[in-house]
Amino acid sequence: MPNDKRKIGIVAPASRIDERTAERVQAVAQESFGGRVDLIFHPQCFLSWGHFAGEDAARADAFVEVANDARFDALWWARGGYGANRIAEAVLPRLTDSARNKLYLGYSDAGFLLAGLYKAGFRVAHGPVARDIEREGGADAIERTLRFLIGTPAAGDLEPSVNAGKPLAAFNLTILSHLIGTPFEPDLRGHILLIEDVSEPMYAVDRAMFHITSSPNIRKVGGLKLGRISDVPPNDPDFAQTEEEVVRHWCESSGIPYLGRADIGHDVDNKIVPFGR
Amino acid sequence: MPNDKRKIGIVAPASRIDERTAERVQAVAQESFGGRVDLIFHPQCFLSWGHFAGEDAARADAFVEVANDARFDALWWARGGYGANRIAEAVLPRLTDSARNKLYLGYSDAGFLLAGLYKAGFRVAHGPVARDIEREGGADAIERTLRFLIGTPAAGDLEPSVNAGKPLAAFNLTILSHLIGTPFEPDLRGHILLIEDVSEPMYAVDRAMFHITSSPNIRKVGGLKLGRISDVPPNDPDFAQTEEEVVRHWCESSGIPYLGRADIGHDVDNKIVPFGR
Numbered sequence: 097m098p099n100d101k102r103k104i105g106i107v108a109p110a111s112r113i114d115e116r117t118a119e120r121v122q123a124v125a126q127e128s129f130g131g132r133v134d135l136i137f138h139p140q141c142f143l144s145w146g147h148f149a150g151e152d153a154a155r156a157d158a159f160v161e162v163a164n165d166a167r168f169d170a171l172w173w174a175r176g177g178y179g180a181n182r183i184a185e186a187v188l189p190r191l192t193d194s195a196r197n198k199l200y201l202g203y204s205d206a207g208f209l210l211a212g213l214y215k216a217g218f219r220v221a222h223g224p225v226a227r228d229i230e231r232e233g234g235a236d237a238i239e240r241t242l243r244f245l246i247g248t249p250a251a252g253d254l255e256p257s258v259n260a261g262k263p264l265a266a267f268n269l270t271i272l273s274h275l276i277g278t279p280f281e282p283d284l285r286g287h288i289l290l291i292e293d294v295s296e297p298m299y300a301v302d303r304a305m306f307h308i309t310s311s312p313n314i315r316k317v318g319g320l321k322l323g324r325i326s327d328v329p330p331n332d333p334d335f336a337q338t339e340e341e342v343v344r345h346w347c348e349s350s351g352i353p354y355l356g357r358a359d360i361g362h363d364v365d366n367k368i369v370p371f372g373r
Numbered sequence: 374m375p376n377d378k379r380k381i382g383i384v385a386p387a388s389r390i391d392e393r394t395a396e397r398v399q400a401v402a403q404e405s406f407g408g409r410v411d412l413i414f415h416p417q418c419f420l421s422w423g424h425f426a427g428e429d430a431a432r433a434d435a436f437v438e439v440a441n442d443a444r445f446d447a448l449w450w451a452r453g454g455y456g457a458n459r460i461a462e463a464v465l466p467r468l469t470d471s472a473r474n475k476l477y478l479g480y481s482d483a484g485f486l487l488a489g490l491y492k493a494g495f496r497v498a499h500g501p502v503a504r505d506i507e508r509e510g511g512a513d514a515i516e517r518t519l520r521f522l523i524g525t526p527a528a529g530d531l532e533p534s535v536n537a538g539k540p541l542a543a544f545n546l547t548i549l550s551h552l553i554g555t556p557f558e559p560d561l562r563g564h565i566l567l568i569e570d571v572s573e574p575m576y577a578v579d580r581a582m583f584h585i586t587s588s589p590n591i592r593k594v595g596g597l598k599l600g601r602i603s604d605v606p607p608n609d610p611d612f613a614q615t616e617e618e619v620v621r622h623w624c625e626s627s628g629i630p631y632l633g634r635a636d637i638g639h640d641v642d643n644k645i646v647p648f649g650r
Contacts, residue, residue, distance in 0.1 A: 146613020147576055178576045181583045185626070274580055277554025278587035299424055299455045303551055306458045310555035336423020349462070 101134045102246040104170045105162035106226055108141040109187075110205045111177025112149035113227050115142055118174075120229045124238045133246050137226075138162060141174045148179045156183040156190075159209075163187075163195040170245045173202025175227035176268075180208040184280055188212050201245060203366065204294075207271035208280065214265070214371045215282035222266035222290070222360065223368035237364045244368050255359050255367040257288050262318050266290035266360055266369035269325075273304040276311045285316040288355065290369055291343075292323030294362035298335035301325060302342045309350035319353040324361025378411045379523040381447045382439035383503055385418040386464075387482045388454020389426035390504050392419055395451075397506045401515045410523050414503075415439060418451045425456045433460040433467075436486075440464075440472040447522045450479025452504035453545075457485040461557055465489050478522060480643065481571075484548035485557065491542065491648045492559035499543035499567070499637065500645035514641045521645050532636050532644040534565050539595050543567035543637055543646035546602075550581040553588045562593040565632065567646055568620075569600030571639035575612035578602060579619045586627035596630040601638025 106118075118137045125135050140158035143150030150158075162171050187209065200213050200220040210220045223244065224237035231237065240253045257264055265284055267275075269291040275281045291308075293301060308314045325339040337345070340357075347354035359367045383395075395414045402412050417435035420427030427435075439448050464486065477490050477497045487497045500521065501514035508514065517530045534541055542561055544552075546568040552558045568585075570578060585591045602616040614622070617634075624631035636644045 144610075147608060147610055148613075178580065181580060185587070273551065274584045277558070277590075278584065279589075280587070281554070303455065303458060307551045307555065310462075310557070312556075313554075331424060333421075333424055336425075 101132060102169045103134045103136065103167055104172050104245055105165065105168040106135060106137045106141060106172045106174050107155075107158045107162050108149035108174035109155050109159055109183055109209060110149065110179035111147065111175055112144050113141050113174045117227055117230060121226045121238055124229065124235050125242060128239050129242055129246065133242055137174070149174070152182050152186070155179065156186045159183065159187050160190045163198070164192045166194040166197065168198055170199040170201065172241070172245065173206045173225040175225045176202065176204030176206055178205055180205050181274065184208050184212050188216060199245060201241065203266070203360075204268045204362065205271060207267045208275065210371070211267070211275050211282050212280040215280065221368055221370045224366050228364060228366070231364050233364045237366060240368065249368070253368055255290065255369045257290060257321060257358065258370065260288055263287045263372045264290065264369050265371050266292075266323075266358075269293040269301065269304045269308070270296060273307045276307060276314070281313060284313060286318045288319050288321060289314070289317045290321045290323055290358040290360055292358070292361045293325050295327045295329065296325070297329045298331045298337070298339065298342065301328075301339060302335070302337070305342055305346040309346040309352060315350055315352060317352060319355040320347055321355045321358035323358040324363060326362050378409060379446045380411045380413065380444055381449050381522055382442065382445040383412060383414045383418060383449045383451050384432075384435045384439050385426035385451035386432050386436055386460055386486060387426065387456035388424065388452055389421050390418050390451045394504055394507060398503045398515055401506065401512050402519060405516050406519055406523065410519055414451070426451070429459050429463070432456065433463045436460065436464050437467045440475070441469045443471040443474065445475055447476040447478065449518070449522065450483045450502040452502045453479065453481030453483055455482055457482050458551065461485050461489050465493060476522060478518065480543070480637075481545045481639065482548060484544045485552065487648070488544070488552050488559050489557040492557065498645055498647040501643050505641060505643070508641050510641045514643060517645065526645070530645055532567065532646045534567065534598060534635065535647065537565055540564045540649045541567065541646050542648050543569075543600075543635075546570040546578065546581045546585070547573060550584045553584055553591070558590060561590060563595045565596050565598060566591070566594045567598045567600055567635040567637055569635070569638045570602050572604045572606065573602070574606045575608045575614070575616065575619065578605075578616060579612070579614070582619055582623040586623040586629060592627055592629060594629060596632040597624055598632045598635035600635040601640060603639050
């Protein structure tokens with residue numbers, strides 16, 4: 097009998113996770129998908145070097161190992177955190193043709209690599225990471241993501257913009273700001289761009305919106321949708337504008353169509369956004 | 374008798390100051406420079422609109438009014454804070470030839486406008502702002518800046534890199550990161566680039582260093598000098614690298630010569646860096 101399980105490799109290009117987190121995700125996968133999925137947490141996920149899940153070389157090697165391994169159908173982020181940018185320049189040139197035959201999925205800090213991968217023609221998607229199991233109700237996010245990764249998404253798993261008939265891209269706003277003007281910034285002409293952010297004071301959201309909407313590349317997007325901006329620390333003095341007022345301001349002053357809210361964010365409702373069409 | 378006083382106009386393109394701050398600066402100017410300097414605080418400095426020293430239009434109008442007024446020898450920032458980026462695109466096209474015959478001086482958030490002004494060929498410098506009077510020992514910073522603005526700098530007022538025989542530029546690291554890839558980013562080829570920052574956790578310093586050193590423009594600088602990175606909030610987990618290790622890491626991986634420390638920062642010792650040669 098052929099093995100028709102989808103094999104998913106999990107790596108941590110930024111911050112580490114605990115073994116207990118991996119066990120919880122394995123339990124959800126087993127309970128909800130039984131023999132249809134095989135999750136392999138790379139041991140690198142549990143390494144620790146200061147802020148990171150192991151030194152830069154260890155994180156880069158694990159990513160390349162899983163990406164280039166033809167047995168894996170998908171590479172899934174263990175979590176975001178911080179640090180994928182530190183390995184981007186080392187990882188991308190090492191990817192082989194095997195790496196093109198799989199799906200890459202993560203969000204938040206993952207955007208650093210998703211950007212470069214998308215630019216290079218890989219299949220990438222923005223969506224929940226393994227560590228979202230630790231959120232209240234996190235099993236929903238894990239099940240949604242696994243349905244997508246094994247090719248059987250349910251109605252409502254994908255962000256509704258997939259029906260707009262335009263190419264999509266989704267980013268954490270702060271990460272996108274740090275990609276502007278780098279070799280990893282993809283051409284987003286004509287795309288619907290979805291953004292979200294977390295734990296940034298409103299002045300920093302405003303500043304990042306200034307930055308991305310000042311970029312000639314971003315000014316060519318087909319429109320912008322605002323996901324959730326959560327856990328906003330207090331602004332001193334009060335910023336006097338809400339997140340939607342801020343985003344509308346920069347869309348209007350830069351000529352980018354504002355298309356309303358998007359169903360993405362740092363939470364369990366974070367829907368999946370496949371990049372491109 | 375001709376009036377040989379240097380006339381300095383003070384505006385607040387970002388956050389506001391109190392009247393009391395202006396009075397303290399006037400007192401220092403009177404005591405140390407007597408009849409040689411005339412400081413005019415534009416009333417806009419004291420306006421308030423949420424985070425900002427008045428609405429965007431009020432801040433832009435005040436800046437343009439002082440910049441285009443031939444009677445002023447210099448435009449000096451009341452303070453940084455946040456918000457010069459919000460008026461940059463509106464201000465720059467309105468500047469006339471009169472605006473070219475003066476010096477522009479500020480730091481921190483001021484970098485948003487200093488960048489665009491320098492790119493457009495204006496004379497700009499990175500140095501203390503009026504509100505630095507509120508720091509302990511702040512009168513030193515005010516006197517240093519006024520000596521420079523009236524054309525009689527003392528030994529030690531200028532950052533020592535002025536002797537390197539290369540063009541200079543100085544920026545707050547986070548502000549420079551938000552300028553990358555925008556129309557305000559000046560060509561820094563061959564420049565010695567001085568950076569400083571304040572109140573950013575080490576992971577954010579690392580991320581901004583990734584960003585600027587990934588930019589093809591910044592990779593063409595002649596070298597980078599690290600000013601002070603002050604009031605760094607704790608990193609959780611500990612970042613495992615010091616500020617100098619972080620900066621050396623990104624200089625090495627991007628091929629930018631690291632030239633050591635610079636005498637700039639968010640403090641009263643902040644020396645003056647005239648842009649260019």
